Amino acid sequence: MPNITEPAGSTMNQNAHADLAQEARNQVNAILAQTNWQQYWSDVSEQAKPEIDAYDAACSRSLASASKKFVR
Amino acid sequence: MKKEFKATKFPSPQFDQELQKCTTPYQGNKTPIEEIKALASAPLGCKTVIFEREYVDKDYQDEYAAFYSRAFKKYEPRATRLHFFAADLTQADIPRLESVVPADAYLGFLVLRPTDLQRVGRTILKPALKNLDQEFVHCLGEFSAHILGQKFTVNAMPFIQQDTQVGACAQASLWMVARYLSRRFGHREFLPAEINQFAKAKGAWGRILPADKGLYWNQMLDALEAMGLSAWSYRIDEFDDCSKHIDAAVNLPPTPTVAQLADHLQQVRLLKLADIAYRYIESGLPVVFGTDNHALVGIGHTYDHAAQANVAIQRIPAFITHNDSSGPYGIMPVSTSAPGLSFAKVEDLIAVVPGEVTLRAEAAEVMARRAIAKLLDLLTNNPKFSTYKDLICQLRLEFNGLLDKLEFRTFLTPSVAFQKKLRADAAAGQFSSVLAGRLVELDYPKFIWVTEISSPTLLNFPKREDRKCLGRVIVDSTAPSPTWGEMVVHFCDFLGMLDRQTGVALPWEHLPDTTPFCHQISR
Numbered sequence: 001m002p003n004i005t006e007p008a009g010s011t012m013n014q015n016a017h018a019d020l021a022q023e024a025r026n027q028v029n030a031i032l033a034q035t036n037w038q039q040y041w042s043d044v045s046e047q048a049k050p051e052i053d054a055y056d057a058a059c060s061r062s063l064a065s066a067s068k069k070f071v072r
Numbered sequence: 073m074k075k076e077f078k079a080t081k082f083p084s085p086q087f088d089q090e091l092q093k094c095t096t097p098y099q100g101n102k103t104p105i106e107e108i109k110a111l112a113s114a115p116l117g118c119k120t121v122i123f124e125r126e127y128v129d130k131d132y133q134d135e136y137a138a139f140y141s142r143a144f145k146k147y148e149p150r151a152t153r154l155h156f157f158a159a160d161l162t163q164a165d166i167p168r169l170e171s172v173v174p175a176d177a178y179l180g181f182l183v184l185r186p187t188d189l190q191r192v193g194r195t196i197l198k199p200a201l202k203n204l205d206q207e208f209v210h211c212l213g214e215f216s217a218h219i220l221g222q223k224f225t226v227n228a229m230p231f232i233q234q235d236t237q238v239g240a241c242a243q244a245s246l247w248m249v250a251r252y253l254s255r256r257f258g259h260r261e262f263l264p265a266e267i268n269q270f271a272k273a274k275g276a277w278g279r280i281l282p283a284d285k286g287l288y289w290n291q292m293l294d295a296l297e298a299m300g301l302s303a304w305s306y307r308i309d310e311f312d313d314c315s316k317h318i319d320a321a322v323n324l325p326p327t328p329t330v331a332q333l334a335d336h337l338q339q340v341r342l343l344k345l346a347d348i349a350y351r352y353i354e355s356g357l358p359v360v361f362g363t364d365n366h367a368l369v370g371i372g373h374t375y376d377h378a379a380q381a382n383v384a385i386q387r388i389p390a391f392i393t394h395n396d397s398s399g400p401y402g403i404m405p406v407s408t409s410a411p412g413l414s415f416a417k418v419e420d421l422i423a424v425v426p427g428e429v430t431l432r433a434e435a436a437e438v439m440a441r442r443a444i445a446k447l448l449d450l451l452t453n454n455p456k457f458s459t460y461k462d463l464i465c466q467l468r469l470e471f472n473g474l475l476d477k478l479e480f481r482t483f484l485t486p487s488v489a490f491q492k493k494l495r496a497d498a499a500a501g502q503f504s505s506v507l508a509g510r511l512v513e514l515d516y517p518k519f520i521w522v523t524e525i526s527s528p529t530l531l532n533f534p535k536r537e538d539r540k541c542l543g544r545v546i547v548d549s550t551a552p553s554p555t556w557g558e559m560v561v562h563f564c565d566f567l568g569m570l571d572r573q574t575g576v577a578l579p580w581e582h583l584p585d586t587t588p589f590c591h592q593i594s595r
Contacts, residue, residue: 024467025582027454027456028463028467028582029582030454031452031453031454031463032566032579032580032581032582033579034453035450035452035580037568037577037578037579037580038576038577040446040447040450040568040577041556041558041570041575041577042556043446044439044442044443044446044556044558045439045442045554045555045556047442047445047446048435048438048439048441048442048553048554049553049554051314051316051438051442052435052438052439052553052554054313054314055311055314055432055434055435055438056553058306058310058311058313058314059304059305059306059310059432061307061310062305062306062307062310062420063290063293063305065307065309065310066289066290066305066307066362066420067288067289067290068288069288069289069362069364069419069420070286070287070288070289070365071240071241071242071286071287071289071292071362071363071365071366071367072240072241072242072284072285072286072287072365072366
């Protein structure tokens with residue numbers, strides 16, 4: 001098992017791809033190829049939106065509530 | 073008339089006498105001037121101070137023109153500048169300093185204004201960092217000074233004490249932010265009276281000077297806008313329905329008492345506000361902290377690699393601040409129980425970003441978190457490993473367990489700096505040269521948000537260069553938030569890219585052994 005505390009580059013070699021069994025590589029590539037990535041990005045955006053909207057609303061409220069704050 | 077310099081040993085009675093000459097009378101808060109005694113200690117080890125008389129300081133000249141020249145009392149128009157050196161120097165050395173001062177021995181300078189109150193003017197001092205693995209001042213710019221035509225440079229965050237007549241703590245904080253950003257991003261410099269004018273230009277606020285009454289928070293935002301800087305304001309009690317990762321990270325007893333609920337709420341709110349500030353400070357962008365009546369500037373942080381952390385902000389024991397009332401590079405604990413001025417007293421923040429940046433840090437991190445969570449949950453339609461998380465754990469057995477507790481760290485970086493770092497890491501064998509080449513050739517906006525994804529196991533190392541991450545997400549800093557601003561996801565050897573111009577998802581790839589890699593060390 002590789003030492004995960006080592007940087008990837010230090011254990012990497014030009015034959016890294018070759019080290020992965022061909023069958024496993026084929027399986028991974030098949031999985032990647034049949035994944036709907038357009039849908040993935042769409043889902044990511046859809047799931048992020050409510051959280052980002054909540055921040056937007058909080059920032060708007062922040063601005064309003066800080067209007068009477070005085071510092072010196 | 074010859075330019076007058078005087079070299080004194082530091083510390084020494086001779087230094088004290090010279091200082092007394094140019095600081096009397098010194099009414100008001102003396103803490104910042106008294107703090108310079110600490111320069112003698114390690115790691116800076118100041119040994120000589122050169123007093124530069126009759127110094128024409130552009131910031132004091134501006135204050136003088138706006139206020140002091142109009143007073144009945146006759147104020148001197150010129151200031152005294154103190155230069156600090158970590159070297160034993162004599163009066164005879166002054167004409168040949170360039171040849172006798174070792175590299176890095178110039179520690180910076182401090183201007184003393186010839187006024188009655190709070191005399192510390194423009195101050196450019198190197199930070200005294202004792203442990204480079206645990207202390208990070210991210211807001212540092214290169215500044216220079218000349219002594220008889222000999223140039224000395226120092227990396228510092230500008231500091232100034234409020235003079236009370238042309239500026240209070242609010243104006244001093246704005247000056248510090250603006251002067252640093254002018255150096256970092258090539259903006260023009262703004263002077264104290266000008267900043268005060270900007271703050272009061274949009275409303276009928278009464279007299280512009282004297283400015284000892286301070287500023288309303290919105291006036292600070294007005295001043296930043298007038299200086300061409302983009303600012304966002306955050307108030308501590310407005311984010312209860314945001315930052316759910318913080319809610320999940322702070323434990324509450326199963327049947328809490330009223331007091332425990334109150335403590336929990338206070339702790340959660342503190343961490344949420346600190347979490348927001350941390351991303352900007354990590355980006356090298358100063359953040360104005362507002363207590364109930366005072367403003368100061370967050371410029372860096374300390375770091376505890378061994379902290380029992382569920383989220384990145386729990387590894388930050390304290391922020392490093394420039395506080396005009398106490399001096400430069402102070403420590404502000406991120407704790408509800410710390411005595412004195414802790415981050416628990418901070419109610420509001422102002423984050424200042426380059427004008428080109430329109431996407432807030434927290435929005436970029438939400439996008440990154442969602443991209444990673446979705447990837448891990450994504451179904452493979454393969455019975456051997458039903459999700460991508462299972463697939464990753466099969467391909468990289470050593471990642472088992474790491475994916476259950478991820479930490480996210482987000483910062484803004486110029487894309488050219490990011491590309492330069494990729495090239496350097498690839499050249500040093502610290503990052504896949506193939507992947508670096510792929511990432512370098514992408515078309516980026518001027519600034520990008522980078523979120524590094526890591527795990528406590530990969531971060532718990534005393535040396536910062538040993539801390540690693542499992543991947544990163546790059547987000548377009550100019551993207552309207554719901555428009556697929558994610559450009560790159562590189563996580564656990566999987567690489568996905570999204571074409572920002574067309575919104576077309578490019579085919580994902582598996583690039584074995586390209587993670588983990590070193591997390592980015594401070595700018």
